[in-house]
Amino acid sequence: VQLVESGGGVVQPGRSLRLSCAASGFTFSMYAMHWVRQTPGKGLEWVTLISYDGAKKYYAESVKGRFTISRDNSKSTLYLQMDSLRTEDTAVYYCAREIRDGYNYGGSDYWGQGTLVAVSS
């Protein structure tokens, strides 16, 4: 199992950025996927989840209405579209695989190495 994030970088407040997570080593279309972020030196914060088929999406209140999760099962790739970015969105963003199947959710058994998003003027 391998998860590789990309797309991070420095962006001005109010701008947009799209992160990608390329999955390999497992049947991507069978697993729900999460985005989790971590402000440098701080704890983990869950951001969003998408079901295995893309039919269900859930968001933390802090990003609801600004971030959009999506997936392309034909490409085994997860995405996070981040709009109206704020300085407080600065963090390392990890994609992670859900441990449960179907529409059941719990924890994450595999994580990528993360991509850094820095929102600054």
Add this chain to the structure above:
Amino acid sequence: SYVLTQPPSVSVAPGQTARITCGGSNIGSESVHWYQQKPGQAPLLVVYDDSDRPSGIPERFSGSSSGNTATLTISRVEAGDEADYYCQIWDGSSDLQVFGGGTKLTVL
């Protein structure tokens, strides 16, 4: 929203047992997962569903949960166990994943 409370730090001597707690309202009725994170690395799942271990995780790592407290126990602590540890649940009433604030384990 559901809150998980962890002590900021726990210290233990090598060879001793470390216990890291995670408090939450009736957490014993939830499935609790624990992660280890070393500096510069991604989190690693060490216990899931309260007390199960993923393959490759040493038996020294164990978990339990009852009432309002879940506990990660690390037996025969080694220097390599020094890390941040996070508890986590899926809050089905709110459809949110919730993490505790994390506990820094220091091996003296």
